[in-house]
Amino acid sequence: xxxxxxxTGRTTDAHTATLDxxxxxxxxxxxxxxxLLPSLSQRPYRxxxxxxxxxxxxxxxxxxxRDAVDEYLRQERASWDQQCVSIWIPDPxxxxxxxxxxFLPSSTNA
Numbered sequence: 550x551x552x553x554x555x556x557t558g559r560t561t562d563a564h565t566a567t568l569d570x571x572x573x574x575x576x577x578x579x580x581x582x583x584x585l586l587p588s589l590s591q592r593p594y595r596x597x598x599x600x601x602x603x604x605x606x607x608x609x610x611x612x613x614x615r616d617a618v619d620e621y622l623r624q625e626r627a628s629w630d631q632q633c634v635s636i637w638i639p640d641p642x643x644x645x646x647x648x649x650x651x652f653l654p655s656s657t658n659a
Contacts, residue, residue: 566583
């Protein structure tokens, strides 16, 4: 019984095919069957969106309103601002006199 292997690859010219993986075979004569793979070309944007929306309708998906999305983004961005303020604006009661964060070198050490 002979082993057979199914691998993908790409033709590089009319006489050469480069395989995507190595075969566990010594160099010898082999029988090769070539089949073209389906094209991976992109579908038009409108076709993709149509399929997505059809699936959403089938599962009763209710998208958020624009106002709900805008409010979510406003709150998210406000939290970023608050995080930046807490990191970079020193608290006078807890910072060294040079007002630099602990991870920055002090100018008095120079």
